[in-house]
Amino acid sequence: MPELPEVETIRAGLERLVVGKRIAEVSVHHPRSVRRHPGTPADFARALAGRTIVGISRRGKYLWFAFDDSDAMLAHLGMSGQFRVDCAGEAPPPNTRVEFSFELSDIVLRFVDQRMFGGLSLSAGGVLGPPEIAHIAPDLLSQEVDLDGLAAKIGGKRSGIKRVLLDQSVVSGIGNIYADETLWRARLHYGHPACALPAGRIVELLEHAQGVLREALAAGGTSFDALYVGVAGEAGYFERSLAVYGREGLPCPRCAAAIVREPFMGRSSFRCPKCQPHYRQQCPAQ
DNA sequence: ACTATATCCTGTATGC
DNA sequence: TGCATACAGGATATAG
Numbered sequence: 291m292p293e294l295p296e297v298e299t300i301r302a303g304l305e306r307l308v309v310g311k312r313i314a315e316v317s318v319h320h321p322r323s324v325r326r327h328p329g330t331p332a333d334f335a336r337a338l339a340g341r342t343i344v345g346i347s348r349r350g351k352y353l354w355f356a357f358d359d360s361d362a363m364l365a366h367l368g369m370s371g372q373f374r375v376d377c378a379g380e381a382p383p384p385n386t387r388v389e390f391s392f393e394l395s396d397i398v399l400r401f402v403d404q405r406m407f408g409g410l411s412l413s414a415g416g417v418l419g420p421p422e423i424a425h426i427a428p429d430l431l432s433q434e435v436d437l438d439g440l441a442a443k444i445g446g447k448r449s450g451i452k453r454v455l456l457d458q459s460v461v462s463g464i465g466n467i468y469a470d471e472t473l474w475r476a477r478l479h480y481g482h483p484a485c486a487l488p489a490g491r492i493v494e495l496l497e498h499a500q501g502v503l504r505e506a507l508a509a510g511g512t513s514f515d516a517l518y519v520g521v522a523g524e525a526g527y528f529e530r531s532l533a534v535y536g537r538e539g540l541p542c543p544r545c546a547a548a549i550v551r552e553p554f555m556g557r558s559s560f561r562c563p564k565c566q567p568h569y570r571q572q573c574p575a576q
Numbered sequence: 577a578c579t580a581t582a583t584c585c586t587g588t589a590t591g592c
Numbered sequence: 593t594g595c596a597t598a599c600a601g602g603a604t605a606t607a608g
Contacts, residue, residue, distance in 0.1 A: 405586050466600095
């Protein structure tokens with residue numbers, strides 16, 4: 291579920307609340323949430339106890355908690371994962387899967403995940419960037435992103451442009467919501483072959499993506515329901531700024547045509563049939 | 577290399 | 593009210 295703006299909102303919240311704390315105890319309430327940890331749930335709990343958190347980093351939709359040695363705890367929220375920072379006495383939210391208590395502190399950190407597609411693991415030697423996510427490309431808000439180089443890479447792909455935007459090994463952080471919003475801003479159909487787009491058009495598309503991600507981040511992300519909230523349980527309010535996502539049958543903010551929903555890649559794509567018509571361009575023959 | 581599909585899960589909304 | 597079905601913001605493995 292959570293895409294870059296939501297994950298970054300959570301990262302900033304965690305940085306404010308848990309950096310400098312030393313983990314006292316870890317309780318794993320559901321083994322599935324630590325299935326990617328190389329060891330049993332009990333190993334995970336033992337390995338994390340006593341670690342001091344010195345920073346929270348993010349690449350795309352992945353987070354890692356940097357410890358004061360060379361290790362880190364890698365986290366992915368999947369479709370429904372949340373981190374909540376609560377007072378120790380507060381009742382845990384439903385679907386709390388893992389809990390952390392801290393030394394000399396009244397707060398607890400909770401990993402909550404209804405669908406359990408997300409998970410936590412200890413990344414040995416991962417403090418500067420876990421090797422487990424070496425295949426994840428830089429995201430569009432990171433310093434290291436190079437739009438021209440990225441556009442060239444995208445322009446070499448024969449897939450539909452939305453498929454490429456969602457490929458985390460090409461560019462990370464974009465999911466279904468922000469892919470649809472980006473394509474609407476760029477007036478592109480989701481199936482338009484990437485290699486049929488001129489380089490300048492791809493750079494424009496990436497700039498639109500940066501704009502959507504920045505605006506959504508400034509709004510604290512998109513909360514359709516209680517499945518995405520910040521670390522204190524607060525909702526983001528970018529939903530009111532969405533042009534197409536989740537707006538089937540409603541008027542396009544630009545031309546008033548009714549937004550359509552179509553199945554694509556086993557999920558839904560939303561587009562304006564007038565602003566984002568079917569493409570005719572084909573990729574050059576190889 | 578690209579594409580389509582299935583899979584991992586739970587909860588909610590919808591229609592009959 | 594009960595039941596069946598569809599759908600949900602993601603990532604990965606596999607088969608073709």
